[in-house]
Amino acid sequence: MxxxxxxxxxxxxxxxxxxxxxxxxxxxxxxxxxxxxxxxxxxxxxxxxxxxxxxxxxxxxxxxxxxxxxxxxxxxxxxxxxxxxxxxxxxxxxxxxxxxxxxxxxxxxxxxxxxxxxxxxxxxxxxxxxxxxxxxxxxxxxxxxxxxxxxxxxxxxxxxxxxxxxxxxxxxxxxxxxxxxxxxxxxxxAAGGEQSTVTLSLDRPGAFENERVRETVIATANALAERTGMELVEVLLDASGLRATLSGPKVVALGFGAELRRLTNGWHKARHGSNLWPEPPDVHRGGDDA
Ligand SMILES: [Mg+2]
The missing domain is CATH 3.40.50.1000 (HAD superfamily/HAD-like)
Structure with missing residues (x-):
């Protein structure tokens, strides 16, 4: 105990x-x-x-x-x-x-x-x-x-x-x-049983018309789950964005979504010059250059 x-x-x-x-x-x-x-x-x-x-x-x-x-x-x-x-x-x-x-x-x-x-x-x-x-x-x-x-x-x-x-x-x-x-x-x-979902909305509708973008998002999601030990139950893409379901409480899905957003934004920005998903408000940075 x-x-x-x-x-x-x-x-x-x-x-x-x-x-x-x-x-x-x-x-x-x-x-x-x-x-x-x-x-x-x-x-x-x-x-x-x-x-x-x-x-x-x-x-x-x-x-x-x-x-x-x-x-x-x-x-x-x-x-x-x-x-x-x-x-x-x-x-x-x-x-x-x-x-x-x-x-x-x-x-x-x-x-x-x-x-x-x-x-x-x-x-x-x-x-x-x-x-x-x-x-x-x-x-x-x-x-x-x-x-x-x-x-x-x-x-x-x-x-x-x-x-x-x-x-x-x-x-x-x-x-x-x-x-x-x-x-x-x-x-x-994350204790077994409970499942939770996270959604990410595309910055620009139509980004998923590019098959390479869709494949990369799915592959990155699977790799992230594999690497961290998170259980990714399902990941769905549609014209407006992504919906991922994971084992564990809501905070697990939120964390997964945050890191997936960051990883795929980095990839998309390097190849297409723009983010795939809007970044969250940049708070809590500190210092003069915040
Ligand atoms: Mg140190």
Missing amino acids: PTGRPAVFLDRDDTLIANRTLPEVAGVRRGDLCDPDRVRLLPGAAEGCRLLSESGLVLVVVTNQGVVARGGGTLDDVRRTNDRLRDLLSDPARPGASMIAAVYACPFHPEGAVERFAREHPWRKPSGGMVRAASIELGIDLPTSWMIGDSARDIEAAVDAGVPRDSTILLDERAPDILSAALYVLAAR
């Missing part, structure tokens, strides 16, 4: 928000991000978090911030930066609240310059201290929880604390961002 709620633990830098790809700033060490104005959500982060949250998972960020030990920022800078992240991931279902239930940050680093923080610490990933602390403070059931991160130490921290290794996702080509990773989580959590 689970003793608490399942969570998905999320790494912060280069998982939820850009870090290594940000333009360099004079005087700031590459990889250090301690400025709320530089917080930019990565593609798929907001949509992926929404799907994970809707599927009943508690979202918890666990992040190493050795920048504090190095003297590149203060605890307050880290807190303000994390607050900005939480604001960008506001919860559409709960006005004023964030989808991120909590952020755990570890300011320690053994090679730090700030004496107070210049040591190893059980919270510092790959140790599982932050995940353990969250499980106690937020009532999280670790055996039914997940971890998504871009680094091996994210995975090891979760496993160290008691998250099953099978429930960890290292961002890679298979799952390059949180939206992609969320599909694997949703597929694994």
Whole structure:
């Protein structure tokens, strides 16, 4: 019997928000991000978090911030930066609240310059201290929880604390961002029996008159289901768009539709210069260029 709620633990830098790809700033060490104005959500982060949250998972960020030990920022800078992240991931279902239930940050680093923080610490990933602390403070059931991160130490921290290794996702080509990773989580959590549907409406009627377009959409849908373990019951195309039925609750179908839209839009844009389906409103990007 689970003793608490399942969570998905999320790494912060280069998982939820850009870090290594940000333009360099004079005087700031590459990889250090301690400025709320530089917080930019990565593609798929907001949509992926929404799907994970809707599927009943508690979202918890666990992040190493050795920048504090190095003297590149203060605890307050880290807190303000994390607050900005939480604001960008506001919860559409709960006005004023964030989808991120909590952020755990570890300011320690053994090679730090700030004496107070210049040591190893059980919270510092790959140790599982932050995940353990969250499980106690937020009532999280670790055996039914997940971890998504871009680094091996994210995975090891979760496993160290008691998250099953099978429930960890290292961002890679298979799952390059949180939206992609969320599909694997949703597929694994989808209980049998229930079915749900998602529809996508074409941006321009007539696009399916092109047989190659129709074939590509069907093939992409089947490949996506195969790759993620989602059970695609049926996919139907007509003149106005697509209707897909999957095993699992509505959030599974919504996630499938979101990723199918993204994949096939990318293909269609590269070949025909336009999207196949309208993109959703681009919210929650953050930063000056949002
Ligand atoms: Mg990272």
